[in-house]
Amino acid sequence: xxxxxxxxxxxxxxxxxxxxxxxxxxxxxxxxxxxxxxxxxxxxxxxxxxxxxxxxxxxxxxxxxxxxxxxxxxxxxxxxxxxx
Amino acid sequence: xxxxxxxxxxxxxxxxxxxxxxxxxxxxxxxxxxxxxxxxxxxxxxxxxxxxxxxxxxxxxxxxxxxxxxxxxxxxxxxxxxxxxxxxxxxxxxxxxxxxxxxxxxxxxxxxxxxxxxxxxxxxxxxxxxxxxxxxxxxxxxxxxxxxxxxxx
Numbered sequence: 001x002x003x004x005x006x007x008x009x010x011x012x013x014x015x016x017x018x019x020x021x022x023x024x025x026x027x028x029x030x031x032x033x034x035x036x037x038x039x040x041x042x043x044x045x046x047x048x049x050x051x052x053x054x055x056x057x058x059x060x061x062x063x064x065x066x067x068x069x070x071x072x073x074x075x076x077x078x079x080x081x082x083x084x
Numbered sequence: 085x086x087x088x089x090x091x092x093x094x095x096x097x098x099x100x101x102x103x104x105x106x107x108x109x110x111x112x113x114x115x116x117x118x119x120x121x122x123x124x125x126x127x128x129x130x131x132x133x134x135x136x137x138x139x140x141x142x143x144x145x146x147x148x149x150x151x152x153x154x155x156x157x158x159x160x161x162x163x164x165x166x167x168x169x170x171x172x173x174x175x176x177x178x179x180x181x182x183x184x185x186x187x188x189x190x191x192x193x194x195x196x197x198x199x200x201x202x203x204x205x206x207x208x209x210x211x212x213x214x215x216x217x218x219x220x221x222x223x224x225x226x227x228x229x230x231x232x233x234x235x236x237x
Contacts, residue, residue, distance in 0.1 A: 007137055008207030009218040051220075059140050076137055080220045083134075083145075083165065083204030084118055084177055084197055 005076035013044040030055055031065035054078040087146045087163045094164055096178045103162045103180055114189040115180035116197055122172035132170040133209045141205040148199045158183050158192040198232035201225040
């Protein structure tokens with residue numbers, strides 16, 4: 001199981017069941033995970049396509065989407081930030 | 085250096101006074117307070133909600149604050165940022181700097197605010213009569229952020 005966190009507007013589009021999911025066999029990397037989400041939840045996938053999306057793996061920014069994901073990981077999807 | 089996320093409304097004057105109390109070594113105290121407006125681009129705002137990513141948000145704001153502190157040789161910085169539901173008139177953010185001289189303190193506060201606008205893991209959602217909308221940084225915020233990268237005191 002992995003924990004998925006959808007922040008900001010992505011949170012409005014992600015169904016509650018997507019917070020904790022069993023990794024499908026074909027998902028080995030962050031890029032695979034992003035593609036799997038786009039197939040499973042097209043609305044969310046399109047929103048992540050349209051806007052710059054940062055991924056955070058276990059609380060660290062992940063620029064390299066070829067990084068592997070495994071059971072127990074927490075992956076967050078961040079739309080553009082708006083602090084201040 | 086102090087970074088705090090506030091779940092409830094806070095008093096910027098009280099926070100600033102506590103931050104500067106007893107600091108006779110400092111010759112300058114500069115502070116900026118960002119407030120929740122009742123109107124944005126002609127549309128009225130009933131409420132602002134700021135979401136955060138617990139743990140990561142605090143860590144990232146801490147990193148931005150440390151970077152600013154090093155760049156401007158300004159070790160004493162304070163950031164208090166609201167999260168959750170905010171009403172018009174309430175403070176959203178307080179950034180304050182204590183320094184020997186004013187130039188570093190002014191620059192540190194200005195640049196840290198520019199960083200927070202685009203790089204702090206926070207997400208603003210405005211609700212008004214027309215419904216809710218997520219706020220994203222404006223083109224101007226990105227320009228200021230790029231310029232801030234180059235600035236030195």
